Amino acid sequence: MKQATLHARKAGVIIALLGVVVVLSSSFRYVPHGSASTRDSAVSAQAFMKVYSVLMSPRCVNCHPAGDVPLQGELSQPHAMSPQRGDDGKGVYAMKCANCHQAVNLPGPHMPPGNPNWHLPPANMKMVFQGKTPRELALQLTNPATNGNKDKKKLLEHADDGLVVGGWNPGEGRALPPLSYAEFKKAWRTWIETGAYAPAK
Amino acid sequence: MSQQNEATTTSRRNFLKTAGIAGSGLCLALYFPSLAKAAKIVNADEGGVDDVEMNAWVHINTSGKVTIFCHRAEMGQGAYQAVPQIVAEELEVDLDKVNIVFAQGNRKKYGGQVTGGSSTVRGSYKNLLKLGATAREMLIAAAAARWGVPAAECFAASAQVHHRPGGKTLHYGELVVSASKMEAPKEVKQKARADYKLIGKPLKRQDTVLKTNGTAIFGIDKKIPGMKYAAVERNPRLRGTVKSYDDSATMRVPGVTKVIKVKMAVFNTYREGVAVIANSTWAAMQGKKALKVEWDDSGFEHISTEDIYKRQQEDLATKEGLLLKKVGDPDAVIKKGGKVLDVVYQTPYQSHSCMEPLNCIAHYQGDKLEVWGPIQGPDWVQDFLSKEMGVAKENVFINMTFLGGGFGRKAFLDYPHEACVISKEIGAPVQVVWSREDDMTQGPYRPGVSYRCEAVVANGGIEAFKVRMSGQNTDHWDAEKSTKANGSTSEGFLKPYFEAIGNVSFSDVPFETPIPIMWWRSVYASTNGFAYESFIDEIALAAGKDPLELRRQYLKEDRIRKQIDKLVEVSGWKNRKKNEGYGVAMTECFNSTVGQVVKVSRGANGKVKIDHVWAVMDCGWYVNPDTIRAQVEGSIVMALGAATIHEITFKDGLVEQKNFYAYKMPRISDIPFEIEVHIMDNDAAAGGVGEPGLPPFAPALTNAIFDLTGSRIRKLPFDMNTI
Amino acid sequence: MISLNVNGESHSIDADPEMPLLWALRDILNLTGTKYGCGVAQCGACVVHLDGEAVRSCVTKVSRAGGRKVITIEGLSANNDHPLQKAWQEIDVPQCGYCHSGQIMSAAVLLRENPNPTDADIDAAMSGNICRCGTYPRIRKAIHLAAAWQAKGNGR
Structure with a gap:
């Protein structure tokens, strides 16, 4: 067990070192706060892989689609009836999110899940998850120009956003994200506080 | 202004109570032409105004108001418009001033009322024309007698009789009492088609106004004083019985008052369920969700979709089945060999899924039974309920409302029967509302059918054409018919092919399951058409012929040739460009032939898209061209859904699609293309309109896809995105 | 209460x-x-x-x-005369009519927010409303007609 962990760590360090090289040569503009002593590219990238598993689960990716129509269901298929993102991410005309999605989940399978703030990212900041590699997503999340103008503090706080937390209250018949909320939040904080490093790929 | 609402239906009820259902008035129906000399005069709602029943379809009151009864169901296809439009033409009344009321179920008075087989106009127009003309002539005769002038000098227009030389005028209300006492003429002069002012014109539908402001009353909208609401949990395996149930949670739902076991007739069997009675629809539905029912599912097969098609196709590989029709000897030709085509087509089970889920109100009162609902066959329902509920037929009153879609499902007798059983049990009027899930998972369905089609192609033509189908037969519910070939096996196939090809046979390889099945818009033509018209296309390819020219070669009747010419002309068939796929199909059902050409191409995203659909309808004599266009447009959209979007599947005897999230529907974004409908003008007898536009679409589409891509689709539904 | x-x-x-x-x-x-x-x-x-x-x-x-x-x-209107209701009547959109209350109410929000909708706008607004009778081509035409009437100021 210890041995394995050690190997993993070694491997992680190597990956992370490669990662750091790539990161430094990339357009990565997020400057990690905190002292150099808290930075650990290996730990950070590993933590992000956990975060990534959650962000790519249907509960998150479904509202971070590559196109302008949200996804739905466990297979992340295009949302029936093709509701459009709209400028503010809240839908358009007669097809606004809140026309069906209430403030709370409704009982029963296939009923629209609810949240008081149900929406997609806005058109000028689409924050696409769908199809992104871990590295692409990490870079996107750390860049204020692509993460909704979030600095480190706001990024840390985002784990407490009601819609993010709502992923763990998905409504009847929907799977939970692969990590518990506590595990996710811990991984999210670890990723950011250890430097918000992007994995190599 | 025409109305169909609470007030008029109530008034109608009052009238019938007073007049008696037998209606001893002047009944001019051709079905039952016995004439009484004195019309029934009753007091109607207006004070001091008498309402006179000129005949079963026409009432005129003494203030001049004309009421025309629509004896058929209005489910979108336009009976509520067509029936009065025909009568008003010969009666000489303005359609927008007529009161239109749905007739109650009464076969003796109206003839068959089952609104199926696209039969409303084609089955009753001659009668409606004659009774309209007869009533008009009697009103003219009454005026002539009053004025002491020859009837020939008088004419009728806009519900008035005019004396041309004298410049005198009387409205129908002033004449109706004396007219009703006259002997009805045996022969009346009817108008020439060229003189029609209403028939053949694209008049606006009289129900549109009611359907744009929420005032049209559908079955689900009807309210009866003291009415309870019910929701019923029925066996999800479509048969079987209730072993036990636990209603403790149900009885705690606010508004729920009672839970009872019920059974309803499904063809020749009964289905059991547990009914939750409540004071609102929602409370009943909530109570139903809280029920725990244990079912006895023994004694019948729990089938899955893959088993269905496996068994059908195994049978088609080895069995000849029951011969329905044979011309020449196709087997002998096939045995000789040569260029033999031998392919299998497969079509899915489909749900009607009317937008208005099934519902029905029943009020059982011992010696009297009254029903209100979206009902396609009120006379059938009357017969059936009289027998099942033990109430004399003349005391069973069936009231039609508007139907929020029908497509065949609402001609079925189960849901009115179930409502009656519940009303009897609780001793109160009750409305049973089926949830969307109930409606979608309980059937009956259009049967899924496999076809084996064989042909021999030689000398640029068809030497033999042999078809076997295997799929559930709507007639086989009656056990006695299970040894007879399904009479619908050749439905959709154009009749001239038989003699022109010379060696043709159609057989039915019987196939049964416990799944209840039922007519679905255009019935077997909806699936046959896909197989047979795809096969003709495959034959054309094998024969090296243009698909339309091959059809012209065999469809030698002048009427069909003209229709083919029209299809060629409007679709630009001869000017097809590279990178465009064109497909054609022609089918016949209910005495109308429809040809369609579909044009497809690849969009910017590389996916195949439909660019245009041209339809040419030949339904002979017709009433309202705009209704025909609308019906063909709608049929094409419905056919698109059945061909490319949805299907009903079974797993272990359970239906897998419960609501529109799984049984997806075409939406407006799926129909960006234009549908262009042309109507042939000729003097042939009237054919059907509501259904014949559906069958040719799927094969025209898949033939077009073949033309574009070289890929032949033999199984429906298919996904347009994966071609 | x-x-x-x-x-x-x-x-x-x-x-x-x-x-x-x-x-x-x-x-x-x-x-x-x-x-x-x-x-x-x-x-x-x-x-x-x-x-x-x-x-x-x-x-x-x-x-x-x-x-x-x-x-x-x-x-929606006092006299069944919202431009959409009138356009629905002019084009005879409904068949069975059951879905059209919802269709018109959806279209009314579209026209209020976008007085001159394109076909794509109509798709975006109206794809949530199912019509089993398949009146979609007429719904599209009627929305365009209502928009044109409204633009001319004679929608009612």
Whole structure:
């Protein structure tokens, strides 16, 4: 067990070192706060892989689609009836999110899940998850120009956003994200506080 | 202004109570032409105004108001418009001033009322024309007698009789009492088609106004004083019985008052369920969700979709089945060999899924039974309920409302029967509302059918054409018919092919399951058409012929040739460009032939898209061209859904699609293309309109896809995105 | 008791706050123009306006509508003369007619927010409303016609 962990760590360090090289040569503009002593590219990238598993689960990716129509269901298929993102991410005309999605989940399978703030990212900041590699997503999340103008503090706080937390209250018949909320939040904080490093790929 | 609402239906009820259902008035129906000399005069709602029943379809009151009864169901296809439009033409009344009321179920008075087989106009127009003309002539005769002038000098227009030389005028209300006492003429002069002012014109539908402001009353909208609401949990395996149930949670739902076991007739069997009675629809539905029912599912097969098609196709590989029709000897030709085509087509089970889920109100009162609902066959329902509920037929009153879609499902007798059983049990009027899930998972369905089609192609033509189908037969519910070939096996196939090809046979390889099945818009033509018209296309390819020219070669009747010419002309068939796929199909059902050409191409995203659909309808004599266009447009959209979007599947005897999230529907974004409908003008007898536009679409589409891509689709539904 | 303002009239109704607005409108207020089609926000037959938005009343609890303005098809116009209603009549859009209350209520929000919609805008606004009769080509035409009438100022 210890041995394995050690190997993993070694491997992680190597990956992370490669990662750091790539990161430094990339357009990565997020400057990690905190002292150099808290930075650990290996730990950070590993933590992000956990975060990534959650962000790519249907509960998150479904509202971070590559196109302008949200996804739905466990297979992340295009949302029936093709509701459009709209400028503010809240839908358009007669097809606004809140026309069906209430403030709370409704009982029963296939009923629209609810949240008081149900929406997609806005058109000028689409924050696409769908199809992104871990590295692409990490870079996107750390860049204020692509993460909704979030600095480190706001990024840390985002784990407490009601819609993010709502992923763990998905409504009847929907799977939970692969990590518990506590595990996710811990991984999210670890990723950011250890430097918000992007994995190599 | 025409109305169909609470007030008029109530008034109608009052009238019938007073007049008696037998209606001893002047009944001019051709079905039952016995004439009484004195019309029934009753007091109607207006004070001091008498309402006179000129005949079963026409009432005129003494203030001049004309009421025309629509004896058929209005489910979108336009009976509520067509029936009065025909009568008003010969009666000489303005359609927008007529009161239109749905007739109650009464076969003796109206003839068959089952609104199926696209039969409303084609089955009753001659009668409606004659009774309209007869009533008009009697009103003219009454005026002539009053004025002491020859009837020939008088004419009728806009519900008035005019004396041309004298410049005198009387409205129908002033004449109706004396007219009703006259002997009805045996022969009346009817108008020439060229003189029609209403028939053949694209008049606006009289129900549109009611359907744009929420005032049209559908079955689900009807309210009866003291009415309870019910929701019923029925066996999800479509048969079987209730072993036990636990209603403790149900009885705690606010508004729920009672839970009872019920059974309803499904063809020749009964289905059991547990009914939750409540004071609102929602409370009943909530109570139903809280029920725990244990079912006895023994004694019948729990089938899955893959088993269905496996068994059908195994049978088609080895069995000849029951011969329905044979011309020449196709087997002998096939045995000789040569260029033999031998392919299998497969079509899915489909749900009607009317937008208005099934519902029905029943009020059982011992010696009297009254029903209100979206009902396609009120006379059938009357017969059936009289027998099942033990109430004399003349005391069973069936009231039609508007139907929020029908497509065949609402001609079925189960849901009115179930409502009656519940009303009897609780001793109160009750409305049973089926949830969307109930409606979608309980059937009956259009049967899924496999076809084996064989042909021999030689000398640029068809030497033999042999078809076997295997799929559930709507007639086989009656056990006695299970040894007879399904009479619908050749439905959709154009009749001239038989003699022109010379060696043709159609057989039915019987196939049964416990799944209840039922007519679905255009019935077997909806699936046959896909197989047979795809096969003709495959034959054309094998024969090296243009698909339309091959059809012209065999469809030698002048009427069909003209229709083919029209299809060629409007679709630009001869000017097809590279990178465009064109497909054609022609089918016949209910005495109308429809040809369609579909044009497809690849969009910017590389996916195949439909660019245009041209339809040419030949339904002979017709009433309202705009209704025909609308019906063909709608049929094409419905056919698109059945061909490319949805299907009903079974797993272990359970239906897998419960609501529109799984049984997806075409939406407006799926129909960006234009549908262009042309109507042939000729003097042939009237054919059907509501259904014949559906069958040719799927094969025209898949033939077009073949033309574009070289890929032949033999199984429906298919996904347009994966071609 | 829940206070509802429906089509400009105030009502105080005795309903379970969990009851969908749809059934409160239909079974309690007898406003049956709003239809039940699927109960799971898939078909749009139940669309009403809640403070101007085209909500699906089958999934909207009556408590959510409390104190807010509800407009149903019966209250869209005083004389069945909203430009969309007139366009629907002009083009004879409905067949069975069951879905059209919802269709018109959805289209009304589209026209209010976009007086000159393109086909793509119509798709974006109207893809939530199912019509089993397949009247979609006419719905599209009628929306364009209503928009044209409105632009000319003679929508009514």
